[in-house]
Amino acid sequence: MAQTFHQSTNTLSKLSIFGALFLVLGALWVTVEVNRAPYVTQEGVTREQPVPFSHQHHVGGLGIDCRYCHTSVEVSATAGLPPTKTCMNCHSQIWSNSPTLEPVRASFRNDTSIEWNKVNDLPDFVYFNHSAHVNHGVGCSTCHGRVDRMPLMAQAASLQMEWCLECHRHPERYVRPQAAVFDAAYEPPADQLVQGSRLVEDYGIHTRTSCSTCHR
Amino acid sequence: MRPLCVLCGMLVLVGCRQDMHDQPKFRPYRPTDFFGDGRSARPQVAGTVARGQLEEDTLLSSGKTGAAFADAFPVEVDEKVLRRGGERFRIYCSPCHGALGRGDGMIVRRGYRQPSSFHVDRLRAQPAGYFFDVISHGFGAMPDYAAQIPVKDRWAIVAYVRALQLSQNAAMADVPPDKRGELEPAPETP
Structure with a gap:
């Protein structure tokens, strides 16, 4: 009786056993890469907002300090989203007839909230504290990017755990002098590692990588 | 074989x-x-005094002693x-107000009504409590900053405004002799 398969198919079957390993590894690699892609992390994705608020104009152009609006960033877990009244501090007189700002005026008139769309949305099982970071030399732009160059707000980092841990393991690569924390255009010095290590000591920063640091 | 496939499929979907x-x-x-205004953060019930909100010290919380503005600081400067x-x-x-309090800040340059300079006689003669009151309640076109600046910070700002006023009306004789060497010549004003 003639054999169903030619002898050469033996090689094929051996190859397919060998290849299956790569197929499985390849599938895993694709999954990991997809999970890091902006499609999943939303990194660099610009959010639609009810009013096209421009950080580029207010921070970069006018030089308004972050804390003028985000008043609780130094004392609280949350940076603080300004109430409409803060907008009206200036816009009661400036651009006060602009149709673009009508939702702001309506919110002020009717005491209703402007429903901004959250840009940097951490998972609910992560507890992040702004004050702990900005009071220990972590600058706004380290996580939020060059907001002074963002006409519309986009998430600047992946916000994935590997991204958090990079700094929690090596804070000396990122910390800056306290006076520069709110400087949106801050550039790290050439000897960042030397200065950073000194700052880490000054601030008393410990590498915090235990699970319960952020998950509690 | 089929249950295994279903199980694998379920495992994949669970990850989503x-x-x-x-x-x-x-x-x-x-x-x-749940609430009509859509906010989960609720305002304080009227009459509530939260920790740290009790206004025991009238000078600290109003800038006044009696009915008049006080020219004193409730905190050590x-x-x-x-x-x-x-x-x-x-x-x-x-x-x-601009970095020197001359009323020439960026927002004014963009069209907001110009505030008075801090260095006019009227404002140099005002007591410290007056400035605290203006920060807390606003004045003219200026809105109040009570929600943005905590009480102690308002007093710190008043102290700094006083220092600005001194700095812009100082003579060389006001500077201690041993510090005069540190002064730089005034830049050319455009």
């Missing part, structure tokens, strides 16, 4: 659920359908307070 990412709880600014005041001044005040 985001229940733990989006838990049914309220974090700051998260909306709710030292270098730390002045530095804090300077920092807070540059955050909240300089957009309109």
Whole structure:
């Protein structure tokens, strides 16, 4: 009786056993890469907002300090989203007839909230504290990017755990002098590692990588 | 074979659920359908005095002693307070008042009504409590900053405004002789 398969198919079957390993590894690699892609992390994705608020104009152009609006960033877990009244501090007189700002005026008139769309949305099982970071030399732009160059707000980092841990393991690569924390255009010095290590000591920063640091 | 396939498929789908990412709880600014205004953060019930909100010290909380503005500080003014005041001044005040308090800040240059310079006689003669009151309640076109600046920071800013007023009306004789060498010549004003 003639054999169903030619002898050469033996090689094929051996190859397919060998290849299956790569197929499985390849599938895993694709999954990991997809999970890091902006499609999943939303990194660099610009959010639609009810009013096209421009950080580029207010921070970069006018030089308004972050804390003028985000008043609780130094004392609280949350940076603080300004109430409409803060907008009206200036816009009661400036651009006060602009149709673009009508939702702001309506919110002020009717005491209703402007429903901004959250840009940097951490998972609910992560507890992040702004004050702990900005009071220990972590600058706004380290996580939020060059907001002074963002006409519309986009998430600047992946916000994935590997991204958090990079700094929690090596804070000396990122910390800056306290006076520069709110400087949106801050550039790290050439000897960042030397200065950073000194700052880490000054601030008393410990590498915090235990699970319960952020998950509690 | 078939149950195994179904099991694998279920395992893959389980990974797509985001229940733990989006838990049914309220974090700051998260909306709710429960209250009519859609806010999960609720205002204080009228009459509530939260910790730290009791206004026991009238000078501290109003800038007044009796009916008149006091020309005194309820906090000790030292270098730390002045530095804090300077920092807070540059955050909240300089957009309109300018870094030196001349009323030429960026927002004024963009069309907001110009505030008075701090260095006119009328404002140099005002007691410290007056400035605290203006920060707390606004004045003319200026809105109040009570929600943005805590009470102690307001006093630090008042102290810094006083220092600004001194600095812009000082003579060489006011500078201690051993410090005069540190002064730089005035820059050319455009």
